[in-house]
Amino acid sequence: MKADAIVIGGGMVGAALAYGLRRQGLDTLMLDEGDVAFRAARGNFGLVWVQSKGFDCPEYAAWTRRSADLWPDFSDEIEELTGTGLQHQRPGGLHVCLSGAEFEDRTRQMRDLSERSGGAFRYEMLERRALDNLVPGLGPDVVGGSYSPLDGHANPLYLLRGLHAGFRALGGRVRLDARVTAIRRTGATYRLETGTGKLEAPKLVIAAGLGTKPLAAMLGMTAPIDPVRGQILVTERARPFLGMPLTWVRQTGEGSIMIGESREEVGFDDGTRWQVQARIADRARRIFPFLERARIVRTWGALRPYTPDGLPIYDRPPDGADAVVASCHSGVTLAAVHAGVLAPAIAEGRLPDDVGGLGTGRFHVH
Ligand SMILES: Cc1cc2nc3c(=O)[nH]c(=O)nc-3n(C[C@H](O)[C@H](O)[C@H](O)COP(=O)(O)OP(=O)(O)OC[C@H]3O[C@@H](n4cnc5c(N)ncnc54)[C@H](O)[C@@H]3O)c2cc1C
Incomplete structure (x- = not known):
């Protein structure tokens, strides 16, 4: 052929x-x-x-x-051509910090990223009070976070x-x-x-x-290119509550909440380990305490194709x-x-x- x-x-x-x-x-x-x-x-x-x-x-x-x-245009094009909507949204995205040290590190990283881009990378560092206006239900451990309007998510x-x-x-x-x-x-x-x-x-x-x-x-x-495993947990469907994706938590178009993620070098093993999942769940619970009552309906491991850098x-x-x-x-x-x-x-x-x-x-x- x-x-x-x-x-x-x-x-x-x-x-x-x-x-x-x-x-x-x-x-x-x-x-x-x-x-x-x-x-x-x-x-x-x-x-x-x-x-x-x-x-x-x-x-x-x-x-x-x-x-x-x-x-946005790519997603529209695929939907028009195939009838498959990709559920793409670009409401911006949030990376939350759970300690003052994390917040300081993040502030430095975001500043460097923006400077090296000549200002093309847009973001805001938000203190806890400002975050509460963006995202409901945050736990007391959340001290602040970085928001970028450039982020989004899709199915x-x-x-x-x-x-x-x-x-x-x-x-x-x-x-x-x-x-x-x-x-x-x-x-x-x-x-x-x-x-x-x-x-x-x-x-x-x-x-x-x-x-x-x-x-x-x-x-x-x-x-x-070698495998780096990531694990993800998914909850049952919930009422829409999260208007934007977070680095480790996002609500899908169907309402379920995806919780991730991890990095393990375990070769070609796409299984799961409860110890890693417990760590993922704990971080999510500290971000949104109400998730403690959410039922996990699915978990999986998958392998990223990863280069040394x-x-x-x-x-x-x-x-x-x-x-x-x-x-x-x-x-x-x-x-x-x-x-x-x-x-x-x-x-x-x-x-x-x-x-x-x-x-x-x-x-x-x-
Ligand atoms: C847990 C996890 C979370 C992730 N989260 C995100 C995210 O939020 N955002 C993001 O942008 N990316 C994310 N990724 C990464 C993203 O999924 C990968 O970058 C992407 O799937 C890589 O695409 P790929 O086509 O290179 O590899 P794959 O999607 O793995 O596809 C490779 C394909 O090649 C085929 N193949 C292999 N060898 C042969 C052969 N010899 N002959 C014929 N076919 C062959 C296989 O059948 C396979 O279908 C995540 C990945 C993981 C594991």
Whole structure:
């Protein structure tokens, strides 16, 4: 089977890129290994989040802001095309601090982030009294927090569904159960082997989450992407009470309250541990004491594709061939910029200047 472009990975990054490439008119084939995969796309929290991104990397901070700005139109476009609403809202977001020391640290971080952005990153540090006007029900441990009007949230499952449906609606082709096991290049053509057949295209995108590392190696690229587990708790539905998402607590469009999150390096283990969940629940209870009475109806663990410095990877192979490796641990936040900016650049055989510093060269030991 032949196509103009093949995207390996039908998760949050691959689906956004495949959608964006098809939108540019390329005959695009999206491959996914199916339900055996560790899919971050199915286990995440749903924040479209700016205020904690790129503390030490202004380029990543700007890329994130750009995506958050594109999200409203992107969300409308997917809804119009597919009928799937992504429940995107941008009421701003809040990061609460539970001690004076946390508040001081946060104040410094936010000031640095804003200074390095030349003022483009907008935020306010809010003392406790000001927070009470924004969010009801806060507990006595909350001393203040940072608010950014740039933050928002969406339903990540509808996002994944919408991207797949949008891709198909535009005429994109999808092969599920197509685990790529080998990549070879002959002249200007990439030839891929999967358990279910051979495929070829002159343009290749590897966006396979935790499957990216071995696939990138087939192109002679080092992509150090390893799993970092996060755990999430979900309560039964409640009356709408939370007008904006918090870093660790958000109310979904259906009313349930999602509570996260954690970071554990436990390899390819997407299980749960009650000790971690107890810590997550305790922090949520200190933020909103009424949550102590809320019933948890679901919990899960999921694996983020994580790089050693926590930044995304966007790179092309050293031989200059027409391929791109793309990975990040903020696939919801960056979906709009992946579909709307990265994919058009890839269609032209290049990467956008915005991400020039996010290549794999930064991991090479000199
Ligand atoms: C607990 C948790 C909370 C999160 N919260 C947020 C959040 O609030 N906001 C945010 O922006 N992001 C969040 N994320 C991160 C987000 O989910 C990821 O950035 C995103 O899913 C990564 O997308 P991906 O396409 O790279 O990987 P995945 O979504 O994991 O998809 C990779 C796909 O590649 C396929 N694949 C792998 N190997 C092969 C192969 N050899 N052949 C064919 N197909 C292959 C798999 O089948 C899989 O479907 C969170 C993640 C976790 C785990």
